Amino acid sequence: MSNASAGAAGKTRKKPIVRPMSPHLQVWRWHVTMLGSILHRASGVALYVGAFAVVGWLAALAAGPAVYAQFLQCASSPLGLLIWFGLSAAAFYHLASGLRHLLWDTGAGLSPKTASTLSTLSIWFAVIATVAFWAALFASGKVVL
């Protein structure tokens, strides 16, 4: 015992510092700010992937009419349109949710009620703006299936 404690005293420097840890995901009741946070990260990662599509568009444009025609064929296919649709939804959400975060960064809107309202608003904004954007694209004949 005395040996053990002497050994432990010699090794105290190597003991990991115990810092407070946030509770794990499962112990939380589902709430809208949590959904907003998850969607913010998910839409951010989706936009990361979407950046390849946008840079691909630019590269195809730079490569000339023949390559661009091929790009357009992919981009205007049902799968291509679905990707652009998802990308626009991610952009609208990340934009609204990002504004919510910028507001929070000033210290405003952090009461549970206001925070939840802001989160609900950014989700609804993304839904409505995306549907309106694509309804206008189809209505004007710019996009056809």
Next chain:
Amino acid sequence: MSFETDKKKVEGLGSAHHGAGVWIKERVSSLILVPLTVWGLWGAWTIANTGYDGAWAFVRNPINAALLAVTVLVSIYHMHLGMRVVIEDYLHKTLGKGLSLFLNFVVCAALAVATVISILMVAFGGFGV
């Protein structure tokens, strides 16, 4: 006299007062991107169904070319910072984390180079109508 190193003395006592750097970079890039994202969506609306000629004419316009370059490059910078946080949150083993962070940098750098070259080629190149 103590044999404690400087690191031991400050360990666990909090920030060394430059921890907010990345946080500020994220906010500054996001503030720049707020209007530019709206502009980018407007641009997508404008060139939809205009084919090669329409897209070419759009990017050929110097103001559009400049705004497009800033939009895409700041987006790449912002998404590099964001993906870095995601990697640091989920990957804790040195090798996997290090490789992912490296890959994140390489991918973003490659996208940025492709963006600059493509915009320059359209803005100053010979293709088009």
